[in-house]
Amino acid sequence: MKAALRPRRLPWRTVLILAVIAFFFIAPAFAPYDPMATDVDAQFAPPGLPYLLGTDQFGRDVLSRMLYGGQRTLAIALTAAALALIVGVPLGLLAAWQPPLGRRRPLGWLPHLLNSVIEATFALPGLLLALVVITLLGSGPVSVAIAAGISQIAPVARLTQIAGRGVLASPYVEAARALGARERRVLLRHTLPNIAMHVAAAAILAFSYSLLNSAALTFLGLGGALGEPDWGAMLYDGRQAFRIAPWISIAPGVAITLMVWFADRLGTSLTMRRNGSA
Amino acid sequence: MNGTARRALAAVFTLWLAATLVFFALRLLPGDGLLTQLIESGASPATIAERRAALGLDQPAFIQYTHFLGSLITGDLGVSLLTGQPVAELIAQQLGATAELALASLSVAVAAGLALGTVAALGSRVIRRLADALLAFALSAPVYWTGTLAIFIFTARLGLLPSGGAGRLSQLVLPALVLGLQLAGGIGRVTQASFSETKIQPHVQTAHTKGLRSSTVLLRHIARPALPAIIGQIGIQAAFLLGGAVVTESIFSRPGIGRLLLDATLRQDYPIVQGIIIWAAAVVVIVNLLVDFAIALADPRVREGT
């Protein structure tokens, strides 16, 4: 079973997706204008020349803001997703674990304790987390990423826990234990690879929800990017003027959807089994 | 200790943990709602001190915490700093609308999510790609944007549905669809992952070669083992929804826990925030209990463990 789980060699599609994601980290070099420069006379210019994708309420070039915005947006969402995974997966895995029957059962309380931790974290709204993190660390992309990441820990942990329980209760793990595998090995070698698909799904959810939640902070009036180019913030700006200048939201909207799609494909292809075709 | 008692103890621990976390998280924020309001009204520092003392806000955080836990044990969630209304009552007033939206949007999400996820995992190549893209769209389109667009099209332009409010079924349609679409992304993605995983299990291949009907294979060998993860994801979203869908409630001008929470958080009316989070923790505990129970029904292997 283990052999079947090894990720296959990176196919060209994966490389392409990675390249697209990487592109947004160097994209500012291609921006035709300063993304922060306002020009009130050029307010709400429709797509065309000289502004290929039009301008926003401040007369800022939408294309340039989109090229710059990817950096901040992706950095926030990737950091948040990473945080959610780094904390959430171990938490969920340990909460799924049960001491094997028939031996002395130390740590029998641990899964219950961790389960409670997951549940309590679940109950904390992202809104409050954001306020607290902003208060402690000041507003800025780091705070937003941390707040968004923390609020995704519980869902990631819960998905990991549920998937992990299924594997841990399977005859396969029983067999491994019967052969004398230590618990650490059971979790890391026998369980984790078998739930990789679920972890990937949880990761992509954490990524996209972090992206959306960081933008929702602006909507809820918790302050936001304050002019810094950011796809979520652009979408919000566009909403404020959607009757007059619908183009403001279209570019970042398409960019966000493509990015979620790409990230999703990437996650899937990295965890795909050799003979799978998902 | 038997399973039920252990479960109950764990639930109490969860509630305590959530209550403690929120209590101290709120104390990290500067000021409180009453203080801010009184300063703006031009109250003298002496008056402000007097008012805060009357509510016990002048005491050290730890003393306030013991009082808070003390009343919590007796089931008392306290009163709003700004209106003196019992928090339990404030929450109860918003529950109906929240439950209504949660149920409706979850139904949409489950229906659309299962459909999209199944197609994305099992459909032909072209259909899979299409479903993939739809899922990515659902996952990446923020409610504040799709909601605005939906109102613009279906209400302002076509005049088909009301723009918001609560009470009538027609007022539920747009928010349920918009929020449901977003949640369908999550359910669909998990469904897709689970189905993709189970469909290549050796026993499924065996079932196919044995010549079982495709629908039988789908239901018994692919869907059933995939159920735990899907049920889990539905549970996660149900718990979130019952804690209030703040953006959807704002856009569709609906009453609900989410807006109560937003207002109370921004106005720093701490007892309300605390009350809502204790409610949310209770919801999480109950939903998780139901989810685990449902998973145990679906997957006999797990029954032993929990």
Add this chain to the structure above:
Amino acid sequence: MPGKPRLIALPIVCLFLLVACAPALGAQSTPGNRIVYGLSFEPSGIDPHINASAELGIPLRQVYDTLVYRDPTTGEFVPGLAESWEISTDGTRYTFHLRQGVTFHDGTPFNAQAVAANLDRILDPDVASQKAIFMLGPFADYEIVDDYTITLILAQAYAPLLDSLSQVYLGIASPTALQAVSRERYQFHQVGTGPYEFVEYVPGDRIVIHRSPNYAWGPSFYQPPAENAIDEVEFRFLTDASARALALEAGDVQVVGEILPTDARALATEGGIQIIQVGIPGQPLQFLMNTTRFPTGDRAIRQALITGTNREAISAAIFQRFSPAAWGPLSAATPFYFSQLQGVFSYSLADAQALLTQAGYTDADEDTYLDADGGDLTVRVIVPPWGQIPDVAQLLADQWRQLGIRTELIPVPTRGALFEEVGKGEFNLVAWYDFGADPALLNQYYLSDGTLNWTGYTNATLDGLLIQAVATTDPGSRAALYAQVQQIIMQEALILPIRDYVNLNGASTRIQNLHFDRYGWFPLLPNAAYVGG
């Protein structure tokens, strides 16, 4: 894989059925003279004696009468529940002669005892009023002279008292109703003498008022009910500005306040919708400048910041020209507004640069920013999320860059966080505004020991003028005092005024004669009509 499509089709079919059936389910009849009025947020509590929100006044101004009213056009005080009044020469005794034959909506007769009961309630420490009690200023006691005469006694002269008494927070409630329920419950069972009766308040959802059939004691500017007078108003909480405009466009609501300037611009061209702009008295949208911290401690810098700010551009870009530029500490709609400040520090990049050069700021390292302490000349600006302040701040930052000044924006999510950030004292400018029709509101901000003296400016002359203006009842003398106050504030360049606050109301054109009171926020619903419902 055959067999699958059927399984998938089912939920999709259900979904379409739901959408298809929806319009039929929504069928509902709207009675002729019932309108829906969208409020911009839900107040935390709607007891006017206790709670402080301005929003609560939109419905409740219709439910309560006050002892006096401000005439919406002249701003003069006119009789309300008091037919006339005298103020003692030292300004400490206000005697009100009350109107006879007035009854509350529950049948309780209105008299001096009722006024006294209201004052008792507002002053009761257990009631813990968050605004009304502070509006009474140095109130000491009252004296019931007879059933229809009451004297309010002040510890010292306090000119804003009439202004306070004309506001809904000091609206007169039925003593019977106040007795009948607890402090916390009264907000659900309010009883006044006003043109509309309170029907219900459902938190999170609606407030409903219904026209009172017996109302015959309104102030001079309330017209007798028109043929199509509005019988019932349902107030709903439409907290999202875009949603308010959409609901109006869809005909789900007939009046909304505070729509976005971009929406107002688009809706103004649409048939069936009128945009009603109302200037709000009080402070304009402004940035208070910290005089105790570098570089805004330097008056030249403060002047340069004002002169280097293109208010016209801000008004055009953000407020779609719906707001006039502001020039001083009071908006043009405020009584005692000193109009000669208009044009002072008007935009000139060259003048602003000259001010900076004269003050000795140079760009020796040629990084396009002026130098200060080995770094760039930088101002730190506290930016709260409301009132489109983040948008304004972004434009300011860009405009000041042309002056060679770097702007650091400090976003704060809540009022509490703003107070905290101000308390740290490490800011140069903070965005803020406050509303009211009496300039006495300036005292908190500009008295040397004012609780909100965020400029840190101290000036004995200014203190004297502000204190004297509050103790002076004669309007002519007050006007002279406030003219000096406004001049000093701008001479010292203590604030950067941006724009007068304008409430952009949107209404169906079927609503006629919708006007607002002197405070700007509160509609005079008794005069309005709803045609063709």
